Amino acid sequence: MEIRTDTPNAPHHSPAPDVHGFANLVFPVLLVLVSTALLAAVTGLFGWYSEEMYEISFVLGVAVIAAVGATAWLRFAVRREVAEVQQATDNRLGSIIDTAMDAIITMDEAHNIVLFNVAAEKVFGRQRESVIGEKLEILLPHRYRAAHQGHIHQFGATGVSSRRMGDKTVLTGLRANGEEFPIDASISQHGEPGNKLFTVILRDISLRLQTEQELRQSREEIRELASASQTAREQERSRVARELHDEIGGALTALKMDTAWISERLPQSEAILNEKLSSMRKMLDNTVTATRRIASDLRPMMLDDLGLAPATEWLVHDFERRTGIVCELAIALPEIEIPREMATSVFRILQESLTNVTKHARATHAEITLDTEDGMLVLTINDNGRGFDTAGPRVPQSYGLIGMRERVALLGGQIRVNSVSGEGTVVEARIALAQPEHEA
Amino acid sequence: MIRIVIADDHTVVREGLKQMLSACADICVVGEASNGHEVLARLQECPCDLLLLDMSMPGRSGTELIRQVKAERPKLQILVLTMHEEHQYAVRAIKAGASGYLTKETASDLLVTAIRKVASGGAFITAAVAEQLALDAMPRTSATPHLALSDREFQVLRMLVAGRGVTEIADELHLSVKTISTHKARMMQKLNLDSQADLIRYAISHNLGEGA
Numbered sequence: 001m002e003i004r005t006d007t008p009n010a011p012h013h014s015p016a017p018d019v020h021g022f023a024n025l026v027f028p029v030l031l032v033l034v035s036t037a038l039l040a041a042v043t044g045l046f047g048w049y050s051e052e053m054y055e056i057s058f059v060l061g062v063a064v065i066a067a068v069g070a071t072a073w074l075r076f077a078v079r080r081e082v083a084e085v086q087q088a089t090d091n092r093l094g095s096i097i098d099t100a101m102d103a104i105i106t107m108d109e110a111h112n113i114v115l116f117n118v119a120a121e122k123v124f125g126r127q128r129e130s131v132i133g134e135k136l137e138i139l140l141p142h143r144y145r146a147a148h149q150g151h152i153h154q155f156g157a158t159g160v161s162s163r164r165m166g167d168k169t170v171l172t173g174l175r176a177n178g179e180e181f182p183i184d185a186s187i188s189q190h191g192e193p194g195n196k197l198f199t200v201i202l203r204d205i206s207l208r209l210q211t212e213q214e215l216r217q218s219r220e221e222i223r224e225l226a227s228a229s230q231t232a233r234e235q236e237r238s239r240v241a242r243e244l245h246d247e248i249g250g251a252l253t254a255l256k257m258d259t260a261w262i263s264e265r266l267p268q269s270e271a272i273l274n275e276k277l278s279s280m281r282k283m284l285d286n287t288v289t290a291t292r293r294i295a296s297d298l299r300p301m302m303l304d305d306l307g308l309a310p311a312t313e314w315l316v317h318d319f320e321r322r323t324g325i326v327c328e329l330a331i332a333l334p335e336i337e338i339p340r341e342m343a344t345s346v347f348r349i350l351q352e353s354l355t356n357v358t359k360h361a362r363a364t365h366a367e368i369t370l371d372t373e374d375g376m377l378v379l380t381i382n383d384n385g386r387g388f389d390t391a392g393p394r395v396p397q398s399y400g401l402i403g404m405r406e407r408v409a410l411l412g413g414q415i416r417v418n419s420v421s422g423e424g425t426v427v428e429a430r431i432a433l434a435q436p437e438h439e440a
Numbered sequence: 441m442i443r444i445v446i447a448d449d450h451t452v453v454r455e456g457l458k459q460m461l462s463a464c465a466d467i468c469v470v471g472e473a474s475n476g477h478e479v480l481a482r483l484q485e486c487p488c489d490l491l492l493l494d495m496s497m498p499g500r501s502g503t504e505l506i507r508q509v510k511a512e513r514p515k516l517q518i519l520v521l522t523m524h525e526e527h528q529y530a531v532r533a534i535k536a537g538a539s540g541y542l543t544k545e546t547a548s549d550l551l552v553t554a555i556r557k558v559a560s561g562g563a564f565i566t567a568a569v570a571e572q573l574a575l576d577a578m579p580r581t582s583a584t585p586h587l588a589l590s591d592r593e594f595q596v597l598r599m600l601v602a603g604r605g606v607t608e609i610a611d612e613l614h615l616s617v618k619t620i621s622t623h624k625a626r627m628m629q630k631l632n633l634d635s636q637a638d639l640i641r642y643a644i645s646h647n648l649g650e651g652a
Contacts, residue, residue, distance in 0.1 A: 246496060249523040250450035253544040257456030260548035264463070288545055292523070302528060305495075305502060310528040328592070328615055330622035332629055367615055369622040382616050426616075 036061040106199045111136045123204050125176040141174045162188035181206045227410045241298040252288050308343040309333050319354050332371040345407040352400050353381040353427045361385025381427045387419040442559040443488040445471040447479045449497045476500030490559050495522040503536035510537035519558045530569040540564030588630050596623045601643045
C-alpha cells in the first residue's frame with residue numbers, strides 16, 4: 001500500500017493568515033491615541049494641565065498600547081499553534097484515509113465528490129483529480145443511478161448516522177474501463193441539513209464472492225466424490241459378496257458332496273482314512289460358514305434379493321444373537337419399492353448405529369423402528385446406554401457419524417442424533433421417499 | 441420313479457448332486473439347467489416330477505422363477521437347494537410356490553429325504569421357516585388375520601382396546617412412543633385398516649380385548 005505524505009485530501013481548515021494578527025492591533029492603537037488626546041483636552045479644559053500630567057498620560061498611553069500589542073501578538077501565536085496542530089491532524093487523518101484498504105468516498109449534499117482516497121482510485125481505476133467535484137453516480141452502472149439517488153436521499157432523511165448499503169443484496173460498482181464489480185458498502189452522514197456530508201466506505205468483493213463460489217463448488221465436488229466412492233464401494237462389495245457366496249460356496253458344496261460320496265464307499269476298517277475324511281468334512285463346514293459370514297459382512301445379499309425390511313429384520317436378529325442386547329424391532333413399511341441406494345443407506349446407517357450401541361453405549365436394550373411418515377422413510381435407533389455429549393469434540397479418526405450424515409445428505413435427508421449423558425442415544429434418519437433421479 | 445431336473449449354475453454342484461442321487465434306485469435325473477431360461481426349456485422338453493432349483497442363478501432366478509414355473513406347471517413340485525440359510529429367503533420361496541427348502545450345507549445328509557418327501561406331495565422346511573410361514577402366510581387365506589400379529593403387537597392392541605393411549609402404553613412397556621406407533625401402524629397394515637378407530641373396532645368385533 002502506497003503511503004502518501006502530501007494530503008491534498010485533508011479537509012481544508014485554513015490557518016489564520018498574518019494580516020489578521022496585525023489588523024487586530026489597529027483598533028487598540030487608535031483607541032489609545034484617542035483616549036490620550038481626550039485626556040489632554042479634558043485636563044487642559046479644567047486648568048489642570050501641567051507638564052507632569054502630560055507626561056503621565058503619555059507614559060500611560062504607551063503602556064496601554066504595549067499591553068494591547070502584547071496580547072494581540074500572544075493571541076496570534078496561539079492561533080498559529082492551533083492551526084499547525086490542526087494541519088498535522090489533517091495530515092495524519094489524510095494519510096490514514098489513504099492507507100485504508102477500503103475505498104472511502106465523501107460527497108456533499110448535492111452528491112458531488114469531495115474526497116476520494118487511494119483505495120478508491122485503485123478500485124474504480126480513476127484518478128482523484130478526475131472525480132473530485134463530479135457526481136457520485138459516475139461510479140455506478142447507468143441502470144442503478146436513479147434508484148441510488150433515491151436511496152441516498154432517503155438515508156439523509158432518516159437521520160441515522162450510518163448503515164450498510166443495499167441491505168442483503170450485493171451492490172455493483174463501475175470501473176473507469178466500464179467493468180462492473182460487486183461491492184460491499186456502508187454509508188454514514190455528518191453535519192447539519194444544508195451542509196451535510198455523506199461518506200461511503202466500500203470494498204471490491206469480487207474476490208470474496210469468487211472464493212465463496214469456489215469453496216461451494218469444492219464442497220459439492222467432495223460430496224459428489226464421496227457419493228461416487230460410496231456407490232463404487234457398495235457395488236464392489238456386492239460383487240465380491242456374490243462371488244464368494246456363489247462361486248466359493250458352490251465349489252465348497254461340491255467338495256462336501258464328494259467327501260460324502262467317498263465316506264459312503266470307504267470301508268469302516270480304514271480307520272485312519274475315515275478319521276481324516278471326517279476332519280476334512282468338519283473343516284469344509286467351517287469354511288462354508290466363514291465364507292457365508294464374510295460375504296454377508298461385505299453386503300448382505302438379502303438387501304438386493306429380498307429388500308430393506310427382511311434385511312433389517314435379519315440384521316437386528318443377528319445383532320441380538322451376537323451381542324445379547326435385547327432388541328425391539330418394529331417395521332411398518334408400505335408395499336412399495338424402495339430405491340436400491342436408499343435401502344443401502346438406511347441399512348448402513350442401521351449397521352453403523354448398532355455398532356455404536358455395542359462399541360460405545362454399553363446398552364442392554366435397543367429399539368429400532370422403520371416406517372414412513374408424511375412421505376418420508378424414517379429409521380430410529382434408540383438405546384438405553386450411557387449416551388454421550390453430542391456437542392463434544394469428535395474423536396479423531398471417527399467418521400461414523402459424519403459418514404451417516406453424508407449418506408443421508410446425499411439423498412436429501414436429515415439425520416438427528418440426540419443423546420444425553422446417562423440417558424441413552426436416539427438416532428433418527430429421515431429420507432424423502434420420492435427422490436429426484438438417483439441411481440444406485 | 442421320481443424324475444428330476446437339476447438347476448444350478450455350477451457344473452461341479454450338478455455333478456456332485458447327480459453322483460449322490462445315482463445311488464438311489466427310485467430317483468432319476470432327466471435334465472439339467474444352468475440358468476432360468478434353460479430351466480423353462482428343459483421343463484418343456486422332458487416330463488418330470490420335481491425341480492431341484494438353486495435360488496441364485498444368472499438371468500431370471502429366485503422367487504420370480506419359482507412363480508413362473510408354478511404358473512406353467514402347477515403340478516410340478518419344486519425343492520429349493522440354496523446357499524442362503526436365512527429363513528427370510530425360505531419363507532419367500534415357499535410363498536412363491538416351492539414345496540421344500542434345503543440349504544446346500546445340509547444337502548449331503550438330507551437331500552434324498554427331502555426329494556422323496558416333496559415328490560410325494562409333502563413339504564420339507566425347517567421349524568423356524570414353518571413358524572414364520574404360519575405368522576406371515578395365514579392372513580392371506582384365513583378369516584382371522586389378527587393371527588398374523590406378533591405377540592408384541594397383540595399386547596399393544598389389547599392395551600389400545602382397553603382405552604390406553606400410545607404414550608401410556610409406551611411408559612408401561614418401557615418402550616419409546618415411536619416404537620408403539622410403528623407397531624400400531626404395522627398392525628393396521630396387516631389387518632388392512634385405515635385408522636386406530638378401525639383397529640379398535642376390529643379388535644372388539646373379534647373379541648380381542650383385554651382378558652380375551
